Amino acid sequence: MKITSTFASLLVCALGLATAVHGQQKKTTSILINPPGLPKLPTAEAAKEAAAAAGLNLTNIQGDIVVGMSKLFETFVFFSIADATTFKSKLRSDILPLITNAEQMLANETQPDTLVNIAFSQTGLTALGITDNLNDTAFQSGQLANAQTLGDPGTTNWVPQFTTGTIHGVFLLASDTQTSVNASLANVAAALGTSFTQVYTLVALARPGNQVGHEHFGYLDGISNPAIQGFDDNPLPGQASVATGEILLGEVNDTMTRPAWAKDGSFFVFRQLEQLVPEFDKYLTDNPIVESGLTVQEGADLLGARMIGRWPSGAPVFLSPLADDPALGANSSANNDFTYTAPNNATLCPFSAHIRKNRPRADLGAESKNTHHILRGSIPYGPEVTAAEAASNKTTIERGMAFTAYQSNIVTGFQFLQQTWMNNPNFFVKNNTGFDPVVGANHGAARWTEGNLDPINPTRNFTLVNDFVISRGGEYFFSPPLSAIATTLST
Numbered sequence: 001m002k003i004t005s006t007f008a009s010l011l012v013c014a015l016g017l018a019t020a021v022h023g024q025q026k027k028t029t030s031i032l033i034n035p036p037g038l039p040k041l042p043t044a045e046a047a048k049e050a051a052a053a054a055g056l057n058l059t060n061i062q063g064d065i066v067v068g069m070s071k072l073f074e075t076f077v078f079f080s081i082a083d084a085t086t087f088k089s090k091l092r093s094d095i096l097p098l099i100t101n102a103e104q105m106l107a108n109e110t111q112p113d114t115l116v117n118i119a120f121s122q123t124g125l126t127a128l129g130i131t132d133n134l135n136d137t138a139f140q141s142g143q144l145a146n147a148q149t150l151g152d153p154g155t156t157n158w159v160p161q162f163t164t165g166t167i168h169g170v171f172l173l174a175s176d177t178q179t180s181v182n183a184s185l186a187n188v189a190a191a192l193g194t195s196f197t198q199v200y201t202l203v204a205l206a207r208p209g210n211q212v213g214h215e216h217f218g219y220l221d222g223i224s225n226p227a228i229q230g231f232d233d234n235p236l237p238g239q240a241s242v243a244t245g246e247i248l249l250g251e252v253n254d255t256m257t258r259p260a261w262a263k264d265g266s267f268f269v270f271r272q273l274e275q276l277v278p279e280f281d282k283y284l285t286d287n288p289i290v291e292s293g294l295t296v297q298e299g300a301d302l303l304g305a306r307m308i309g310r311w312p313s314g315a316p317v318f319l320s321p322l323a324d325d326p327a328l329g330a331n332s333s334a335n336n337d338f339t340y341t342a343p344n345n346a347t348l349c350p351f352s353a354h355i356r357k358n359r360p361r362a363d364l365g366a367e368s369k370n371t372h373h374i375l376r377g378s379i380p381y382g383p384e385v386t387a388a389e390a391a392s393n394k395t396t397i398e399r400g401m402a403f404t405a406y407q408s409n410i411v412t413g414f415q416f417l418q419q420t421w422m423n424n425p426n427f428f429v430k431n432n433t434g435f436d437p438v439v440g441a442n443h444g445a446a447r448w449t450e451g452n453l454d455p456i457n458p459t460r461n462f463t464l465v466n467d468f469v470i471s472r473g474g475e476y477f478f479s480p481p482l483s484a485i486a487t488t489l490s491t
């Protein structure tokens with residue numbers, strides 16, 4: 001048969017439509033970055049086997065929950081629901097087929113062109129007519145009501161759109177090109193039409209070149225995320241292995257009462273955290289650790305590493321106390337394999353170090369005693385530091401971290417880590433050790449920290465007059481299971 005050009009173009013058009021209707025084209029390359037040093041996703045085979053044994057349905061869980069900090073391009077689109085009836089009907093007919101589940105993310109062949117996920121705030125669930133109580137007080141009140149608890153200096157630095165109570169939900173769109181992300185967003189927007197309004201958008205992307213996987217201060221990020229039992233049953237040495245219910249609602253060890261439809265969903269915390277990189281660098285060079293044999297720059301690098309608890313490569317100071325060890329940082333079987341084995345001892349890693357504050361390991365006893373695990377999926381946003389900013393030691397263009405975390409309980413998860421550990425100078429391990437010097441917050445007032453930051457002079461007080469991380473606000477969301485998108489949320 002001779003195919004006329006009109007017929008050919010109709011065929012192409014029909015195929016295009018089929019792609020649009022049935023989801024998206026498949027990719028042969030991964031949409032995830034895979035820097036050495038970060039834990040890899042389990043193989044599809046291993047994850048399916050673990051899930052089958054645990055009775056977990058990976059196709060019902062949204063994909064972003066499990067991928068961790070490995071996205072190349074990710075755009076967050078915060079929206080308001082304008083017409084709930086139309087929104088619900090489009091959610092079921094047009095958006096649900098686009099939603100990427102956890103199983104799809106496990107192999108290149110099953111990954112979509114763009115990961116599309118959706119999550120709702122409490123006001124969003126209310127707008128959809130949901131009256132069930134998800135039983136998390138932080139989620140219910142929203143992040144704005146939590147600003148004081150989190151140590152923010154009020155909401156003066158908040159992105160205005162996070163303060164108006166109009167954010168009902170967020171679309172997460174991630175891919176290996178911004179073009180794919182934009183095309184996917186155009187699909188979503190066309191499908192929802194005037195039933196929703198885009199309130200605020202944050203475009204985020206991994207840093208370039210050898211900084212891929214590193215946050216803006218320069219440290220490899222995403223190394224230590226817990227492995228979820230029933231998804232990844234082969235944790236790396238030192239990696240926490242947590243019951244499904246620590247991350248997913250209604251699963252093993254989730255002790256709260258939840259509506260049945262919320263099972264296998266997860267609370268999604270979003271925070272836009274601006275990072276003052278030139279100011280942070282200047283602080284380090286002005287306050288180096290003075291140790292014989294170290295240059296001023298090496299002393300500054302040591303202070304930075306002790307503030308985080310890891311070197312830029314990811315090597316932990318506990319295992320590599322005086323200098324970075326890039327081979328260790330790149331080795332995911334070794335770079336998380338430590339505990340703070342001698343509680344009350346901070347010679348190797350300061351008590352106030354960011355990673356010790358957030359996961360005190362043996363300071364708490366067995367890892368099973370830690371009920372404050374979160375699954376981070378953050379990604380940097382904003383451009384690299386310019387030469388002018390570096391020369392003036394002053395930030396003029398906003399950059400930072402689109403901080404995201406999943407957990408089954410925001411109060412004992414994200415909120416607890418920020419409020420009770422990072423912002424608390426009387427950290428339970430040892431009193432009077434000070435704030436987390438990087439992310440701890442004191443309502444904008446000066447923070448102090450000693451916490452053995454200086455190994456030579458453990459009581460040396462570092463007074464941090466200005467924050468290096470500025471909260472620009474955010475919101476608390478619920479990432480529902482696909483089954484709820486198909487039913488409760490769309491009918």
Ligand code: HEM
Pocket residue numbers: 215216217219220221222223224225273274275308310354355356358359374400401403414415417418438439469
């Ligand atoms: C701009 C702000 C932040 C920066 C620059 C930052 C940076 C880092 C870095 C470099 C690591 C080490 C790499 C890794 O283990 O993945 C880390 C670990 C971690 N961070 Fe942050 N972080 C920030 C905000 C937060 C916030 C807001 C929280 C929670 C409330 C948090 C919780 C954690 C946890 C739980 C770990 C892993 C600790 C471990 O298991 O050893 N971070 N962060």
